[in-house]
Amino acid sequence: MTQIRIENAAWEFIKQLEVSSEKPLLTQLEAEGVEIPNACRIGMCAACLCNIEGWDTHLNKSLKWEPAFPLWEGEIMTCIWWVTDTDELITLKTMT
Ligand code: FES
Incomplete structure (x- = not known):
């Protein structure tokens, strides 16, 4: 399990929780009551876009889905x- 601290776009603390390496972040955040905008849930719309520290060392991406466009360093589709x-x-910093 990994501890994740969630902040909004103004860097205000929202919540800290444990997440597993077995489910997409969006699914786990929703289960803990953290609202992240979303629509397609397959990396196409960018509604769930967030910034995250450690994006290059502590993250895995679905092998099934690819983001629909290039992302800046630190950006992920949750x-x-x-x-x-x-x-x-x-x-993790949300866009709202
Ligand atoms: S919900 Fe559309 S890219 Fe994540």
Whole structure:
């Protein structure tokens, strides 16, 4: 399990919770009551776009789906990405 700290676009703390490496982040955040906009859930619409620390070392992407367009460093589609198990606290920043 990995600890994830969620902040809004103004860097205000929303919630900290544990997430597993077995489900996409969006699914787990919704289950914990964190609202992330979403529509397609397959990486096509960017509604679920967030920024995250450790994107290059602590994240896996679905092998089934690809984002529909290039992303900037640190950006992920939470519907098709999930974290790997780590002892580090990862910060996710929403776009709203
Ligand atoms: S919900 Fe559309 S890209 Fe994630």
